[in-house]
Amino acid sequence: MKEFMLYMRNEKDAKKSLTDDQHLAFIKKCETYIGILKSENKLIAAQPIVREGVVLKKTENGWAEKDIATDKETQVGYYHILAANL
Known part of the structure; x- marks a missing residue:
């Protein structure tokens, strides 16, 4: 097994396109994925x-230093996982 760091990035206004219920459903899917990885x-x-x-x-x-606020995307989180390959 190898270690991989997966950085999550979103468009800055990605949440604006989701209703509260859609956002909650997305969060639940992330929690499910994390649960599978843990198990x-x-x-x-x-x-x-x-x-x-x-x-x-x-x-x-x-x-050179660049403020991430100038990007169209922004960092939102990461997964540090073990896997056979990418």
């Missing part, structure tokens, strides 16, 4: 992530 001993960790920060990129002269 199969494949989940190391899963967490929502604060939707702010920066992206760092190595350049020839050092590091």
